[in-house]
Amino acid sequence: xxxxxxxxxxxxxxxxxxxxxxxxxxxxxxxxxxxxxxxxxxxxxxxxxxxxxxxxxxxxxxxxxxxxxxxxxxxxxxxxxxxxxxxxxxxxxxxxxxxxxxxxxxxxxxxxxxxxxxxxxxxxxxxxxxxxxxxxxxxxxxxxxxxxxxxxxxxxxxxxxxxxxxxxxxxxxxxxxxxxxxxxxxxxxxxxxxxxxxxxxxxxxxxxxxxxxxxxxxxxxxxxxxxxxxxxxxxxxxxxxxxxxxxxxxxxxxxxxxxxxxxxxxxxxxxxxxxxxxxxxxxxxxxxxxxxxxxxxxxxxxxxxxxxxxxxxxxxxxxxx
Numbered sequence: 543x544x545x546x547x548x549x550x551x552x553x554x555x556x557x558x559x560x561x562x563x564x565x566x567x568x569x570x571x572x573x574x575x576x577x578x579x580x581x582x583x584x585x586x587x588x589x590x591x592x593x594x595x596x597x598x599x600x601x602x603x604x605x606x607x608x609x610x611x612x613x614x615x616x617x618x619x620x621x622x623x624x625x626x627x628x629x630x631x632x633x634x635x636x637x638x639x640x641x642x643x644x645x646x647x648x649x650x651x652x653x654x655x656x657x658x659x660x661x662x663x664x665x666x667x668x669x670x671x672x673x674x675x676x677x678x679x680x681x682x683x684x685x686x687x688x689x690x691x692x693x694x695x696x697x698x699x700x701x702x703x704x705x706x707x708x709x710x711x712x713x714x715x716x717x718x719x720x721x722x723x724x725x726x727x728x729x730x731x732x733x734x735x736x737x738x739x740x741x742x743x744x745x746x747x748x749x750x751x752x753x754x755x756x757x758x759x760x761x762x763x764x765x766x767x768x769x770x771x772x773x774x775x776x777x778x779x780x781x782x783x784x785x786x787x788x789x790x791x792x793x794x795x796x797x798x799x800x801x802x803x804x805x806x807x808x809x810x811x812x813x814x815x816x817x818x819x820x821x822x823x824x825x826x827x828x829x830x831x832x833x834x835x836x837x838x839x840x841x842x843x844x845x846x847x848x849x850x851x852x853x854x855x856x857x858x859x860x861x862x863x
Contacts, residue, residue, distance in 0.1 A: 615707035615732050615799065620658040620724065621682075621698050622648055623691035624674075624714035626667035630755075630846050635670050635714050637844065640854055640863065644844060645670060646677045647717035654721035657728040658710065664698035690821045692796065696803045706800045708732070713794030717853060718841035718862075727797040730833045737766070737833040738802040739825050744839040746789035755845040757792040757820060759834065767832035770820050790836070794843045796822065802830070 624635040624645050631637070635645040645663065652661055663674045666686040674681045682698040695711050708728060712719065723742050731740035743759045750756040754772040762768055769775060770792055778784055798806070812827040814820075825832055841856050842849070857863075 617706045618657050618659050618708040618710065618728055619699070619702075619704075619706045620652050620655065620661040620710040620712050621695045622652065622661070622663045622712045622714050623684075623688075623694040623698075624663055624665045624667075624670050625686075625688075625694075626665075626670055631844070633669075634844060635665075636673055637847070637850055639717055639850060640857055643673055643677075644717050644850075645674060645714050646679075648712065648714050648719065649674070649677070649679050651717065651719055651721060652712050652724060655724040655728075656721070657725045659706070660704075662698060662702070663714075664694045666694075692798075692803070692821050693807050695798075696807045699800065699803060709798045709800050709803055711796040711798065713843060715844040716794045716841075717844070718839075718856060719793070719795060720837075720839065723793070723795060723837050723839060726835050726837060727795055730835045731797050731799065734831070734833040737831040738799040739822070739830065740797040740833040740835070741767070741822070742793045742795050742835050742837050742839070743790040744793055744837055746791040747840075748783065750791060750842070751783040751789065756842065759790045759792040761790070761834045765834055767822070767826060767834050769826065770818070770822050772818055772820070791842070792822075793837075793839055 622645070626633055626635065628634050635643065637644045639647050649661070649663065652658070660680070662680040662682050663670070664682045664684050665671055665674070666684050666688070671681045671683060682701050684694050684697045684701070688694040688697060691711055691713065695709055699706065699709055708731060710724060710728060712724065727740045727742050731737060734740065741759075743761070746756070746758060751774050757770055757772060758775050759770050760768045760775050774783055774789065776787070778787075783789070806825065809824055809828055812824045814827055815823040822832065841853060844850060844853060
């Protein structure tokens with residue numbers, strides 16, 4: 543019996559050795575797994591940081607954290623960028639249209655839009671600022687280094703220190719832009735979660751077909767922009783404008799997701815943007831979606847002194863004083 547007890551004890555001791563060996567193996571495996579997970583996490587973090595710093599600030603974070611799909615875009619501000627110096631029409635915002643400065647005409651039209659929570663004029667010129675304050679507009683002074691209206695809107699937005707979801711860039715040289723169109727582009731962006739930008743087009747008049755100051759647009763079947771050009775697009779193989787094709791004129795109205803506005807200003811200029819001198823092409827070339835609505839708008843922007851007379855003629859015809 544003693545021998546049996548001894549053998550039993552030996553057997554029990556052998557079992558303890560086996561148990562200790564298995565526990566050691568499990569601990570080793572756990573350490574290896576933890577090490578692998580740590581290394582993997584560090585690698586992923588380094589890759590993420592590398593990707594983040596190789597692209598404009600916020601670009602990656604916006605796509606992950608501030609995607610338009612994951613938020614509601616309710617707070618809206620309208621910004622009218624205006625500069626005095628212009629190669630085609632110096633002092634254009636202050637040009638008189640039936641007794642009022644053009645910038646005032648634009649502001650008063652935009653003020654009638656129902657979707658705007660706030661409306662400001664963004665300018666780098668004291669003459670324009672004084673004029674706007676005289677008729678009661680809120681003004682944000684920006685630097686003279688802004689390359690275009692979009693950059694001026696972005697600088698003005700930062701200086702306001704308020705949170706907005708949508709920024710509407712209302713061109714200061716569009717004195718007859720209907721407030722319903724402003725409301726329309728805002729609603730279009732709110733209803734298109736995969737877009738970060740919206741704008742409007744109108745049927746192109748035959749006389750404007752080859753006018754390089756009249757920007758043309760083509761859209762896909764879902765209402766998203768394919769391309770913008772100063773040339774007539776699409777361009778038929780005959781080289782002449784078709785009498786039946788519904789060409790589209792791009793209107794001077796841009797509506798942005800507010801978070802994207804800062805991203806846009808950090809994206810490098812793109813070849814098509816520089817060739818056509820159209821800022822919206824930088825959006826298209828970087829793969830972002832632009833939602834487009836079609837409206838009927840028989841006026842157009844003021845690009846040269848000669849356009850003032852045509853705007854006044856339209857106003858007389860519509861009974862606008």
